[in-house]
Amino acid sequence: MINHSEDFITGSMDLSExxxxxxxxxxxxxxMSKMAYEYVASGAADELTxxxxxxxxxxxxxxxxVLNGIGQPDTRLSLFGQELSHPILIAPTAxxxxxxxxxxxxxxxxxxxxxxxxxxxxxxxxxxAEITREATQPLxxxxxxxxxxxxxxxxxxxxxxxxxxxxxxxxxxxxxGVRNRQEKGGFRLPDDVITHHMPGPLDEKKPLTWKDIEWIxxxxxxxxxxxxxxxxxxxxxxxxxxxSGIIVSNHGGxxxxxxxxxxxxxxxxxxxxxxxxxxxxxxxxxxxxxxxKAIALGASAVLVGKPVCFGLACAGAEGVTxxxxxxxxxxxxxxxxxxxxxxxxxxxxxIWK
Numbered sequence: 001m002i003n004h005s006e007d008f009i010t011g012s013m014d015l016s017e018x019x020x021x022x023x024x025x026x027x028x029x030x031x032m033s034k035m036a037y038e039y040v041a042s043g044a045a046d047e048l049t050x051x052x053x054x055x056x057x058x059x060x061x062x063x064x065x066v067l068n069g070i071g072q073p074d075t076r077l078s079l080f081g082q083e084l085s086h087p088i089l090i091a092p093t094a095x096x097x098x099x100x101x102x103x104x105x106x107x108x109x110x111x112x113x114x115x116x117x118x119x120x121x122x123x124x125x126x127x128x129a130e131i132t133r134e135a136t137q138p139l140x141x142x143x144x145x146x147x148x149x150x151x152x153x154x155x156x157x158x159x160x161x162x163x164x165x166x167x168x169x170x171x172x173x174x175x176x177g178v179r180n181r182q183e184k185g186g187f188r189l190p191d192d193v194i195t196h197h198m199p200g201p202l203d204e205k206k207p208l209t210w211k212d213i214e215w216i217x218x219x220x221x222x223x224x225x226x227x228x229x230x231x232x233x234x235x236x237x238x239x240x241x242x243x244s245g246i247i248v249s250n251h252g253g254x255x256x257x258x259x260x261x262x263x264x265x266x267x268x269x270x271x272x273x274x275x276x277x278x279x280x281x282x283x284x285x286x287x288x289x290x291x292x293k294a295i296a297l298g299a300s301a302v303l304v305g306k307p308v309c310f311g312l313a314c315a316g317a318e319g320v321t322x323x324x325x326x327x328x329x330x331x332x333x334x335x336x337x338x339x340x341x342x343x344x345x346x347x348x349x350x351i352w353k
Contacts, residue, residue, distance in 0.1 A: 013315045015322050021286045021307040024323060028310035036098040038185025040309045043253035044177035049261070050253030053284030056261035060293050061352035065339035073335040074342045075328065079278060079300060080166055080223045080244065082138055085115040086328050087343055088291060090320070091282050091303035092142030092168065092227075094123030097193045099313040105134045107312055110320025112136035114328070119168055119303065122155070127196045132162045140166040142227065144173065144198065145216075147206040153219065155197055160221050167220055168247060169213065172228025176202055177255035210241050217242035225280070230265040232272035239276055246273060248281040252305055263294060270298025288330020292338065295346040 013031070018024050029037055043050030075086040090111050097103035104126040111118035112135060119140040120131055132139065141159040145152050156167060189195075217224055223244035229235050230250060238246055248266045250259045262283035270279050281294050282303035294302050304327065311319035340346045 013319075015315055015318060018311075018314070018319075018322060018326075020326060021310075021323060024307055024310040024314055024319065028313040032099060032313045035186050035188065036313070039095070039098065039182055039187050040093075040306055040313075042179060042181035042185070043257065044179055044255055045257035047181070047253060047257065049250055049257050049259050052261040053250070053253055053263070054261075054286065056263045057284050057286075057290045057293060060263070062289065062292070062334075062338055063350055063352040064337055068339035068341070070336050070339060070341045073332050073340065075332060075335075077300065077343045082117075082165060084117060084138075084301070086331070087295060087299075087301035088116060088324055088327050088331070089140075089280070089301055089303045090116050090118040090308050090324070091305035092119040092121040092170075093305045093309055094121045095125055095189065095193065095195075096309075096312060097125040098189075099309050100316050102316055104131050106316040107308070107320050108134040108139070109136075109317035110308075110312070111324070113317065113321040114324035116324045120164070122170075123195045123198050125193050125195060128159060128162050128164070132164075138165045140164060140168055142168045142170060144170055144202060145204075145208050145212060146199070147204050148199075149206075149212075149215075151199070152216075156216065156220060158197075164222065166223045166225060166245075167216075168225045168227045169216065170227050170251075171208065171213075172230075172249065172251050172255055173202065174204075174207065177251070178257070179254065210237055213238070213241040213243065229269060230259060230262070232268045235269045235272045235279075239273065243277065245278045245280065247303065248279060248283075248299070249303075250283055252283055263290075263297065266294065266299060267297045273298075285327070288327055288332070289334045291327060291331045292334045292340075292346060292350065295343060296348055296350045 104124050108131050117138045121142050122144045141164040225245035226238045226243045227247035228249050229246050248262050248269050262281050266281050278300040280301050281299045285304050307323050311323035338350050
């Protein structure tokens with residue numbers, strides 16, 4: 001196993017010190033290279049959107065009801081025919097071997113222990129075949145459509161053949177964003193960190209269009225979700241193009257700065273979709289109350305990225321597991337304290353207006 005001894009602090013870490021997701025980031029700073037930390041933590045340009053992702057959640061107040069007799073809430077849900085234990089998914093993030101020597105294998109083990117769906121990035125540093133052998137929970141695959149459409153098609157088919165159960169197409173990255181902080185951090189991939197399924201960085205000349213989405217839907221055997229929708233009219237076009245689901249996302253604030261927080265965009269998209277397909281969201285999720293708010297405002301489930309990367313850097317698979325478990329426990333507490341026994345019982349009435 002590649003060690004990158006110059007880039008990692010190895011050895012065990014006492015995870016009892018990590019009581020919330022912010023604790024993982026504080027400790028990850030000490031264990032990651034500066035380059036890797038800046039890659040994960042940074043956003044686009046002046047990083048306004050990345051801050052708004054958090055501030056918007058913080059501004060939403062909850063409207064609890066009491067004396068509901070709720071003991072253990074039920075966090076189960078069904079999504080695309082898959083029965084999930086809870087609505088917290090691991091978002092696709094690239095280059096996991098920058099964060100831990102075991103890379104995506106550790107993430108897959110951590111997801112399995114936390115009963116979480118893991119959405120594997122196109123820029124995985126571990127081959128899909130190895131990840132599937134390690135996984136014990138459903139895997140989904142995130143796709144960047146490259147200029148070579150036949151290469152794209154073969155990658156989709158490989159993922160499906162290996163048992164990946166949904167396809168998340170990133171649609172908000174026609175060009176990479178202005179990532180000054182990442183550049184100042186000296187981002188580079190070490191020679192022995194390989195993206196096995198992506199031929200080099202994104203530098204595409206052939207624009208991705210709605211016709212490409214229709215083309216992918218013409219042969220894909222798994223549900224196709226579009227990741228990176230903020231605009232309600234785009235959500236409508238996504239449904240018309242055959243998408244099975246939508247992920248409201250601003251790419252973690254990493255692409256176009258000054259777009260709105262995803263939790264602010266979510267209600268518009270959810271209203272437009274009107275339950276015709278599932279709507280998921282990512283961006284800024286740091287507390288169980290954030291998960292509750294997202295579901296109340298129209299999300300079927302949420303995806304968590306940066307905190308998982310920090311958990312991976314801190315303690316490999318165990319760190320990933322604990323990040324998800326903290327969020328799930330906090331969600332259960334929030335459900336009890338707001339009087340919601342089930343995920344389907346979380347609606348707009350839980351939001352203070």
